[in-house]
Amino acid sequence: MEITERQQDDILIFSLSGRLDSNTSPDFEKRLSGVIRQGTRRLVVDFGALDYISSAGLRVILKATKDIKRAEGRFVLCAMKDYVREVFEIAGFDTFLPIFTSLEDALQQF
């Protein structure tokens, strides 16, 4: 999996491509907790080029959601393939985690 990081004003955007699974999740978890520890409070993860997520990937997203909430920040996701989105819906994550169809829409929420 490739992780691209971009800072736009006070919003940090992670763009993922490839597979977020049990092999790649630990790395992404470190990146997420690192930026939150360093003070990021507005965070977007762009799933546009992500082909696959496993429950290890969901676990990382759930942890980041809790960490950001504790820090009174805001965390949103965007641009998921329909079957990736379905996994979030089945897990019920869409009830506490905003998911937008495009990166532009996501950025407008801040």
Added chain:
Amino acid sequence: MGADTLELKLQNRLSELRRLSRHLQDFGERQGLPPRCVFEINFALEEILSNIISYGFCDDKEHWITVRLRLEGETLTIRVKDDGRYFNLSQVQPPEIHCPLEKRSIGGLGIFFIRKFMDRIVYERRQDTNVLTLKKQIRR
């Protein structure tokens, strides 16, 4: 091996899941399975195998896990065999998914997905082997 069967032997290492997913992609393409369907199979199998690899073995030895997929008409049968400790997937309680964020945990969620993505799950313990048989109707 016929064109409608995929048989793989995987070692008890998480890195083997990458090899599994490559083979699943190829199998899906060969059989013309819808991408969503391949995704669901991959998700369920990754859950099952990462469970076996992470929790199934009490020693540090090398173990082999066999995965076989067979497509007959529109019915896909998947069989996973391992010589790890007894683990009956069907007895795991589903997670509570309608509680607030603070109370959400990820435990059990994998199994919840396996049930969602597969139509039938049969567990058998044969001597020292776990045999898990899953069936999925392919909807094109």
